[in-house]
Amino acid sequence: MHRSANKSKLIMNSNRRSAISEGYRNLRANIQFSSWNHNLHVMAVTSTQAGEGKTTTISNLAVAYAQEGKSVLLIDADLRHPSIQEIFDVTNRTGLSNILANQCSCDEVVRITEIENLSLVTAGPIPPNPTELLSSGKLHEVVEGWKEDFDIILIDTSPIMAVADGLIVASISDGVILVVNAGKVKRQYIQKSKERLESVKAHILGVVLNNKKFNKSEAHQYNYYGIQ
Ligand SMILES: Nc1ncnc2c1ncn2[C@@H]1O[C@H](COP(=O)(O)OP(=O)(O)O)[C@@H](O)[C@H]1O
Numbered sequence: 001m002h003r004s005a006n007k008s009k010l011i012m013n014s015n016r017r018s019a020i021s022e023g024y025r026n027l028r029a030n031i032q033f034s035s036w037n038h039n040l041h042v043m044a045v046t047s048t049q050a051g052e053g054k055t056t057t058i059s060n061l062a063v064a065y066a067q068e069g070k071s072v073l074l075i076d077a078d079l080r081h082p083s084i085q086e087i088f089d090v091t092n093r094t095g096l097s098n099i100l101a102n103q104c105s106c107d108e109v110v111r112i113t114e115i116e117n118l119s120l121v122t123a124g125p126i127p128p129n130p131t132e133l134l135s136s137g138k139l140h141e142v143v144e145g146w147k148e149d150f151d152i153i154l155i156d157t158s159p160i161m162a163v164a165d166g167l168i169v170a171s172i173s174d175g176v177i178l179v180v181n182a183g184k185v186k187r188q189y190i191q192k193s194k195e196r197l198e199s200v201k202a203h204i205l206g207v208v209l210n211n212k213k214f215n216k217s218e219a220h221q222y223n224y225y226g227i228q
């Protein structure tokens with residue numbers, strides 16, 4: 001059976017001409033513009049808390065890059081709350097956790113999607129020890145291998161306030177996008193997230209201010225990209 005991606009969450013695929021899709025294309029362009037002197041091959045998205053819009057942002061950004069003609073690999077490294085499989089309506093029987101636990105080869109878990117140029121690695125079964133698996137060095141090794149096959153690798157992660165998983169992924173990425181639901185998370189926690197990312201020498205590409213209407217004066221502190 002041919003299954004289609006979750007249309008409500010993957011606006012880039014269902015309505016390319018909407019204002020929101022334009023927002024994701026702007027995000028793609030702003031990333032390129034803000035990092036002209038960096039080689040951006042691997043990018044991660046993270047946030048302070050759950051539910052701020054990481055998965056929505058990275059999935060739509062992946063489609064935006066694929067539509068531009070780049071070969072894209074989207075990896076779900078949120079091993080605690082995997083959700084890429086729901087957005088793209090695929091199974092999550094095997095995935096990244098199997099690779100990290102040496103139960104599968106890399107090629108076995110890469111899925112092509114109905115979206116041209118876009119492949120996926122879902123998170124796989126939820127492991128008992130996500131932080132340990134992510135920090136073993138294996139993640140870096142497999143991502144290095146995938147760099148040979150894909151122009152852009154985008155990685156979804158866990159929120160960084162409670163666990164180290166997102167920081168580990170950020171530290172092996174060339175750049176990180178911090179998604180902020182500003183109506184939901186206190187400013188001091190966002191600042192803390194920024195400091196934690198800086199402590200692992202993550203290169204913060206910018207902040208996606210998700211789901212909020214804001215005036216320009218609020219945008220002075222970070223390099224903000226608004227997606228509403
Ligand atoms: N810009 C947005 N506009 C409307 N709904 C959004 C937006 N971003 C995220 N959502 C919704 O908010 C919920 C949480 O988003 P999600 O991307 O899963 O967050 P996270 O991955 O950070 O936990 C989802 O139901 C998603 O569809």
Ligand SMILES: [Mg+2]
Pocket residue numbers: 054055056078081083156
């Ligand atoms: Mg998520």
